[in-house]
Amino acid sequence: MKNLTRDIIKKIDEVKQPMKIMHVCGSHEHTIMYNGIRSMLPPEVQIVAGPGCPVCVVPAQEIDECVALAEQGVTVTIFGDMLRVPGTEKSLADVKSEGGDVRIVYGIGNAVELAKEIDNDVVFMAAGFETTAPTTANELLSNPPENFSVLSCHRLIPPTLDFLVHDEVKLDGLIEPGHVCTVIGTKPLEFLSEKYGIPQAVAGFNPLDILYAIYLILKQKKEGTPRIQNEYKRAVREEGNIKAQEAMDQVFRLTSKEWRGFPVIPNSVYDLKKEFDDHNARVKYDMDLPDSENVPKGCICGPILRGMARPEDCKLFRGECNPLHPIGACMVSKEGTCNIAYRYSKMDD
Template sequence: MKNLSKEIVQRIEKISRPVKIMHVCGSHEHTIMQHGIRTLIPKEVEIVAGPGCPVCCVPSREVDECLYLAREGVTIATFGDMLRVPGTKGSLADAKADGADVRIVYGVNNAVEMAQNTDNEVVFMAAGFETTAPTTAAELVNGPPENFSVLSSHRLIPPALKFLIESGEVNLNALIEPGHVSTIIGTKPYEPFSEKYGIPQVVAGFNPFDVLIAIYMVLKQFKDGKAEVQNEYKRAVRKEGNIKAQELLEEVFYITSREWRGFPEIPNSVYEVKKEFSDYNAREKFDIEIGESKPLVTGCICGPILRGVARPEECKLFKTECNPMNPVGACMVSKEGTCNIAYRYGSFDPSM
């Protein structure tokens, strides 16, 4: 593998050109930083991280919704990474410290089991991209207890990419697409970005060799004058994706427009629970009153980082006031967050 990686780096060097490639996957950023991939490739090949951390993308409003329910006595079940994501008036960790019943679960099935063993209302904060949304859908189809509901924070990657491309803020030239998401949605949803905007794309796996191959494949498309969606991760991703999972998503959710953290409202970018399953939709089940919701003014630049126009090292709070033990912004909370990864693996600058 070491010799193969060296050969791929040499091939990258031979066809290198100034290019900005965005990926949208926390696992990709982890691999890139852990293995120093940015230091191995020519500086003119720039790899930027986009909104690839689902927890980081949850906006203050949705955290505030859960905080309201928690402080009204509802049991909140959520992933551990969500606990310290900031809302307008603190985090779920703060609510838990104040006595609210906030519990960490490993999946929606754990939250359903929790509801089966209590008379209290249980709300699962369903954060995640297309990768985890089918598990939420499956539980609702199976008919959970009456005291169970979800607050859907599931988001879709392709609409966010469309927003970034059309905004022109990042000036990206190519995309490395997320392997996990693509196992569900396949490669077809990415095709318009190549056809309409002339952007080369590669769906990639997660080991260092996968990422290097993807970078080479992107550069090879430029060399050959092509712009298409190529699948490096064929061992897991099919063009059509997971049809059964897609059918579950279509049965349970409809797609609507909503803001992301660091973004304005992105059209058609969020899964919401359909009317047929409204008994399990926390937004329909409870009268949630949160008023105006906006991020705390802290000096954190998580928004620009999620949009790929800034790096953690550019934030004045990075590694000082903001660190994994005391995260000021959402990008430092999760191990998939760009700031958290940069804190653990050091500088992204090949010259340092």
């Protein structure tokens, strides 16, 4: 492992040049920080974290929807990381402490089983990228009980990268998320190289995966051959998972919505098609809430999610904002850039 690491770093040094490379995966950021990968790279090669935490990018508006449901007496089921994500005025942890029926589940299957066991209405907050969307689709295609419905908060990576590259950040390369690409494949990301000349590499999750993906991107840039290369061939195929894609196509329609820290991004969110209205929480319940976004004073979660700042740039980081007392969403989840930096930044100095 040490010899391989040295060999890849030597290759990186041979093709080094000033480049800003973004990844969009909380697991990638964890690997990078835990293993001190930034400190191994030439100083002109900058690795920035983008919106790769699926919990962090859920806006306050959608937390507010879940809060409203719980306050109406609906049983709201969520992933554990969602519990303390701030809404406009309350988090779901606040509602739970006030007596609301908010329950943590490991996946949508647990929420469906709960709906079969209790008389109350059950809503599952379906957060996540293309990685978790197929499980939501499959459950909805399997005739769930009448008292079960979904609040879809699924977000899509390709249109968001298009937004970032086109409108937001000067990027020279992209490390693409292995988990997402196991579902969608590499084809939906090809346009970023064709349209913008961005070198790309799909990466797995160990340090060698990340380092080799960086080398591939630098090599593409040096040779002037931008494209998407698949470093993670042991899990990712060009066409992706066809069955998962077919299930998503049956259940979801594209909508244009905001992400936390972003404006509205066109066609970047999955909502349910009309034929699933009986299980769509936004249709089934009164969900007409005013548009709102809670940005705590001093929090720079938005620029961090857009790759324009690091946690260490925030005046609240490690002080008022910490994992036991998170101010912004990026500190709540273990996949959040601020949470990871809090735990491992000393290793990456």
